[in-house]
Amino acid sequence: MLSVRLERLNDLDEWRGKARRLLVAGMKPSQVVWRVGLEESGLFEAGDDMLPDTDGPIGSVPRQFIDLAGDVIQHSDPQRFAVLYRLLWRLQDDKHILANAADSDNSLLTRMASGVHRDAHKMKAFVRFRTVEHEGDERYIAWFEPEHFTLEATVPFFTRRFAGMHWGIITPYASAFWDKENLRFGPGGNKKDIPAEGAVEDDWRTYYGAIFNPARLKVAMMKSEMPVKYWRNLPEADRIAPLIRNARQMEEEMIARATTQPPARHMRQKAREVDEKVQQIQSLANAADAIDSCRRCPLYEQATQAVFGEGPKEAQIMFVGEQPGDQEDLQGRPFVGPAGQVFDEAIKNAGIDRRRLYVTNAVKHFKFIPRGKRRIHQKPNAGEIQACRFWLNLEREFVKPRIVVALGATAAQSLVGKAVSISSMRGKPIDLEDGSVLYITNHPSYLLRIPDPETKAREREKFEADLALIHAHIQRLEKS
Incomplete structure (x- = not known):
């Protein structure tokens, strides 16, 4: 049995270097035991000094595996190195394992990656800095206990968000320090070293x-x-x-x-004024310009701006979400917030090029309730969905997509004209009156709201399977 020793808990480059040497030596996963730091080797384990050196790449793996390994290497499960190497070994003969959600190694690593993502999110949400005095200068320190070894990969978030502060984050296994210019790491610490109370x-x-x-x-x-x-x-x-x-x-x-809503006659008058302005719309660009004056429902009163669709004006496929979120409302572009990032990653995994898509929302203004400095998303009601169908129908008329994808129940209701069940309709192509085909699946924000990692991974697989089905339909259209 060969004992392969790693100096660091979560260094992907170090693990990759050792894994390359193991591949060159032809060492099967069953012949290898992974040790970290000062962890004691077994009595019958040989050291890894006998492994051949290698400078160049050995074999090949999909980029998806490297991304997955970058997450998994941060997990606290001591078996992560062995499972990664086992999957790497198998990928040399079968490059399609990562597409098989039922594969035990692939499934296990996906769950580990989900756990790491959740841990990183918790660090961003629950780190609390406390003030300390240092030579007359105010500095900040925080204590956090991650479940996994996520500090190094997560701390750049804090350097961007608190770039103008001197701060440190202490965890049991490592520490990070930022001096407004440079980031450095050190050993872990103890909670007792952190001030019990601070000015903030x-x-x-x-x-x-x-x-x-x-x-x-x-x-x-x-x-x-x-x-x-x-x-x-x-x-x-x-x-x-x-x-x-x-x-x-x-x-x-x-x-x-609670405030009262404007009288219905007031809203009807506003809608008539807008209708007069949009009668001259002759193109998608005209519609994008005219939507800023939309008063068809009260949502415009609180939103920063209307968010129109985006993409090629002759796109074959149109994705329709629910409504703009906080970031979309501020930037004036669809699918640029956290749900948009999930969407981008999922369509990339499905082989779909976002640059060829037209993406939009069923409702064009952000509906929310203020909560302190935050704006909390609120689901549009049937009246708001109906009012905004005017704009969505214009987009469909000008773009003329051959495939329309409803992301979530609100989008499906807008496109079908009634409430539908996603679970009963997903994966089934529906012919629309204009000749296009409709697919219905979950909105990517649904995946962000699932707290359980296993459930989230399972729902993510179903979402990406829907996208793969849509990609296959696109390919058939292109060949026809």
């Missing part, structure tokens, strides 16, 4: 109290998204219990303060 503690408590919405309180969901194990490091955690106790009273006060 009250700010966090005030912020949490401001964004707390008693009308949408679901304790089980809250504990899923903000696990109790993180509470001991969150200054705002001491506000949670009293806010929950007083939620009913707070909700009644919110209802009493």
Whole structure:
């Protein structure tokens, strides 16, 4: 048995270097044991000094595997190195393993990657800096206990967000320090080394109290998204219990303060004014210009701007989402926020080129409720969907896509004209009156909201399977 030793817990380049040498030596996965740092080798394990050196690439693997390995290498499961090498060994003979969601190695690594993504998200959400004095200069320090070895890969997020601060993040296995210009890493530390209280503690408590919405309180969901194990490091955690106790009273006060909607006749007059302005629309560009004056429903009053579709004016395929999100509303472009990133990755995995797609939304303005400094997404109602069908129908008329994909129930309702069940309709091509074919699947934001990693991975596979089916349809059209 060969003992392969790694110096670092989560260094992909180090693991790849060792894996290349193992491939050159023809070492089967069953002949290899992976050790890290000072971990003791077994009595009958030989060292890896006998492995041949190699400078160039050995064999080939899909880029998808490298991306997957970059995530998995951060997982805390000690078997991650062995499973990665086993899959790498198998990929030398079968390059299609990664497309097989039922493969045990592929499935296991996908779940590990999902766990790492979730851990990185929790670090971004739950790191809380505390102030410390250093030679008369104010600096910031934070303690965090990740489940996996995600600090190195996640910390660039903090260098971008807090670029003008001196700060450090301490975890049990490693630490990161930023001096406004340079990022350096050091050994791990202990929570007792972090100040128990800082000047920004009250700010966090005030912020949490401001964004707390008693009308949408679901304790089980809250504990899923903000696990109790993180509470001991969150200054705002001491506000949670009293806010929950007083939620009913707070909700009644919110209802009493609620604003009224404009009279129906006022909205009808606004719609007539817009109709007069859009009568001269003769092209997709005209429609994109005219939508800024849309007053067909009240959503325009709160949104930053209308978000029109984007893509080639003669695209063969049109993807229709629900509505713009926070980032889309600010940038004025569809699918550029977190859900858009999931969408981009999924269509790339399915072999679909986004540059050839027209992407838009069923509703063109962002519907939300303010919660402190945040804007929380709200689902459009039937009236708002119906009002915006005018613009979606214009896009379909001018683009003339051969395939239309409804992402989520709102988009499906807008395109079909009634509420439909995604689970019963997905994967089934539906002929529309204009001659195009409709496919229905989940919205990518649905994947972001699933807390359980296994469920999220399973739903992601179903989503990408839908996209693969659509890609196959595209290819058939191109050959016809």
